[in-house]
Amino acid sequence: MDRANNQRDTEALILQAAEREFLEKGYTGAKTTSIAEAAGVTHAMLHYYFRTKDKLFEKILADKLDKLGEIMFGVIGNTGLPLRERLVQGIEGHFDFIAANPLLPRFVFNELHSLPDRLEAVKYKIAPLAKAVIDNLQAAIDENSRRGKCRHVDARMIVMDIVSLNIFPFLANPLISTTFGTLFESREAFLKMRKKENVRTILDKLRLDYE
């Protein structure tokens, strides 16, 4: 193997292991020793490439916040569609994103809670996107409600509703599996049902029909 290949390998291996460990256990719970072990490299390598646990963590956090930004940005894209379709796509897209990154909400809430300084990054990366999504949605709601097509509601509340409803099944995963274990056939069936239900709840609130 040539150098470039080797270098990238260990660095990437550490990043992968770090992502998993940080998302699973949070900053304090994660240990650089176990990250190195999981990555299959010696512990010194971790510090060789990233100097400190903190720097490694910041890299992971920034990555995750970027991902969070992307999904929000994606929602703004579909401006051409009618309100109803935009909502359905936006809600289902958000749900699927969380389903693909089920540990992300807890991770973000935890780390922002324990170290509010990290909010600075969020303030500049996430807040503007959230504002764009909300303004965009509010304009569409205003227009539709003026034409009697739907109720007039606060877009901030709708966005909060969507996020609340979509992240819960993943945050409460162990609780739901236990409490509702006998009440649903399988986790997959439950999640599919829940996604549809969340779409319905929002459309219902706006008095937009669903098929």
Place this chain on the structure above:
Amino acid sequence: MDRANNQRDTEALILQAAEREFLEKGYTGAKTTSIAEAAGVTHAMLHYYFRTKDKLFEKILADKLDKLGEIMFGVIGNTGLPLRERLVQGIEGHFDFIAANPLLPRFVFNELHSLPDRLEAVKYKIAPLAKAVIDNLQAAIDENSRRGKCRHVDARMIVMDIVSLNIFPFLANPLISTTFGTLFESREAFLKMRKKENVRTILDKLRLDYE
């Protein structure tokens, strides 16, 4: 001071400090040294009264799960009222409980995630109560919908909706303060508005009018 008084004092002081620290930082993040310091007792006292960090933690966790159980049980009590009032009271009661224990949801999710063994306690303490709440609500919905008073919906979904919507503002507290900081006058005003909104969302879904 007599012995009994002294004994209770330190023990209670440790418990108070431990509750705060565990809820704030979780099991791994909390340190017995800082708990002792916060309680204003020597570190050895903590181990004298509780032997291990684990035993102290279990005491706090059991306490919190009991509280969680109480609020759920409270909801079942108001069977005499019509469905609409039961829902309003149930939702607002739950919201107020979370507002009074804002760190509880994150704590429960985190600890159950990191150590699923603790689910055993939940399985026996919480699951039966949740089932009772749901069965109770489903019966009321069935009856009301049969008489054309409301839509027929799955009570499990309604309960999940309520919990999702009510806990979010507290889980995402730092995020909301930052992202919506400029969009609401104060945190109190926001929470009050959000509580009403959540009631409205649920009543809406059932097509039960709100005043």
Place this chain on the structure above:
DNA sequence: ATTATCTATAGATCTATAGATAATGC
């Protein structure tokens, strides 16, 4: 006598680095 408290410290774990050695590219 028993219970509560303190000081001191053992032993484990964890982050970080120093310094030696091996691999790679010029």
Place this chain on the structure above:
DNA sequence: ATTATCTATAGATCTATAGATAATGC
């Protein structure tokens, strides 16, 4: 020559306990 990797270990932090001392109740 430079970059990557390894071994060994310093230094900090944390849980837990041992053993001495003070307070309390009989």
